[in-house]
Amino acid sequence: MSLRYRGRLAPSPTGLLHLGHARTFLTACSRARDEGTLVLRNEDLDEQRSRPEFYDAMIEDLSWLGIRWQEGPDVGGPYGPYSQSERRGHYLAAWRRLAEGGFAYPCKCSRRELAMAASAPHEDGDDEPMYPGTCRPVGDASGAKGNWESPAGVNWRFRVPDGEAVEFHDGHFAPQRFVAGSDFGDFLVWRRDDVPSYQLACVVDDAAMRITEVVRGADLLKSTARQILLYRALGLETPKWYHCPLVTDASGERLAKRHDALSMRALRDQGKSADEVTAMAHASDSTAAH
Numbered sequence: 001m002s003l004r005y006r007g008r009l010a011p012s013p014t015g016l017l018h019l020g021h022a023r024t025f026l027t028a029c030s031r032a033r034d035e036g037t038l039v040l041r042n043e044d045l046d047e048q049r050s051r052p053e054f055y056d057a058m059i060e061d062l063s064w065l066g067i068r069w070q071e072g073p074d075v076g077g078p079y080g081p082y083s084q085s086e087r088r089g090h091y092l093a094a095w096r097r098l099a100e101g102g103f104a105y106p107c108k109c110s111r112r113e114l115a116m117a118a119s120a121p122h123e124d125g126d127d128e129p130m131y132p133g134t135c136r137p138v139g140d141a142s143g144a145k146g147n148w149e150s151p152a153g154v155n156w157r158f159r160v161p162d163g164e165a166v167e168f169h170d171g172h173f174a175p176q177r178f179v180a181g182s183d184f185g186d187f188l189v190w191r192r193d194d195v196p197s198y199q200l201a202c203v204v205d206d207a208a209m210r211i212t213e214v215v216r217g218a219d220l221l222k223s224t225a226r227q228i229l230l231y232r233a234l235g236l237e238t239p240k241w242y243h244c245p246l247v248t249d250a251s252g253e254r255l256a257k258r259h260d261a262l263s264m265r266a267l268r269d270q271g272k273s274a275d276e277v278t279a280m281a282h283a284s285d286s287t288a289a290h
Contacts, residue, residue, distance in 0.1 A: 005036030006212045009062065009069060010202070012043040013054035016263035017061050020217065020247035022281040027244050028215035029067045039209055040072030042083040043202075045195055050085075061264040065274050071209075079209040084201055087208075091196040094204045094234055095156065095189060096148045103233040104189050106154040107135040127222060131157060131185040152194035157186040158230065166225040171242035173218065178225035187226050199223060203230040206239060213240040247281065 007028050011017060017025075032038040040062075044050040059074055071077025081087060098104035136159060162181030170176050178184060189200040196204075202223075206214060214224075221243050231238045267277050 004212075005032060006039060006210050007032035007036070007215055008039040008041055008206065008209065008211050009067070010041045010043050010216070011058050011062075012046065012049075013051060013058060014046055014049040015054060016265045017058055018247075018263045019267075019277070019281045022065060022264055022277060023247055024215060024217055024244045025062060025067055026065070026278060026281060027242070031213065031215060031242065036212075037071065038067075038069040039077070039079075039211065040069040040074070040082065041205060041209070042073045042085075043198075044083055044085045045198070045201060047085075047195075057265060061268070064268065065264065065277065082209075084205065087201075087205065088196075090204050090208060091190075091201055092151075094200060095151050095196065098158065098189060098230075098233060099148050099151070099156070101233065102137075102159070104156045104158050105135065105137050106151075107131075107157045107186075108154050109134045128184070128187055131187070133186060136186060150194075151190040153192055155188055155192050156190035158189050158199075158226070158233070159186055160184065160226075160229060166228050168224060168228060168238075168241055170221070170224075171213070171240065172245070173221065173243055176221055176224070178222055180225070180229070184222055184226060189230070199226050199230060203227050203234070203236070207231070207234070207236040211239050213242060215242045215244065218243040218246050 009025050009028055011021060011025075029038060042055060044055070062069075069075070071079065071082065073080075073082040076082075095104065135157070160180035164180045165177055166180060167175065167177045187199060188197040190196050224241055224243075228238055264277060267280070272280075
């Protein structure tokens with residue numbers, strides 16, 4: 001099935017956007033400008049860190065940078081709502097399908113990654129820890145009976161097919177290959193405090209919003225392998241992928257929201273123009289994906 005190009009911007013209102021965001025979002029805008037539609041999605045699942053002032057700042061900073069979107073929380077569109085905090089029903093339906101199909105199982109033995117699961121792995125500068133499989137069911141769990149009314153109270157993990165190579169072509173980094181059970185293990189799809197994980201919410205929303213190409217940072221290459229497995233388990237068509245090189249600071253460290261001096265808002269306050277910030281984003285040093 002051939003669809004008209006649909007790209008997306010998916011910032012989280014947990015801090016000010018920086019030069020790395022600028023590079024990725026400018027790339028997404030460029031790839032959508034001549035071919036189709038650009039969607040803005042507000043990824044505000046992290047209630048502890050999401051702030052209304054950061055949402056307002058991201059709308060203002062992206063607009064100032066010259067990025068225009070045709071669908072989003074501020075302009076509406078046919079596939080809304082466009083804020084993740086308003087899409088719980090979609091995530092519950094996906095969790096239920098995974099649980100009923102034996103793709104996901106309850107896990108009571110780990111709290112380490114709870115705080116990071118609702119955010120993309122790069123937000124905390126680390127990847128999801130390899131799960132040792134303590135609570136993984138023995139044998140085929142498909143068709144197992146259980147209470148699928150609510151996932152709350154325990155973590156839920158996706159059971160990866162150990163030893164299977166997940167391969168995909170990236171529009172920037174070319175062929176990629178990750179081995180399930182070796183490069184990554186059973187990963188969270190729902191947190192015990194009743195919040196869906198980044199991985200599940202991202203897949204559900206990109207599919208529901210008919211996204212045909214995902215443009216994001218290279219620190220999420222491994223997450224793409226996880227998400228491909230979710231697309232397959234949910235019976236959804238996978239999009240194309242384009243991962244941008246990461247922007248680093250003067251010491252070679254990947255930019256994060258804690259780098260306030262390189263936020264778009266700080267650069268604006270210094271008197272930089274949108275054209276100057278765009279040039280800085282494209283000229284910044286980058287790191288290669290592994």
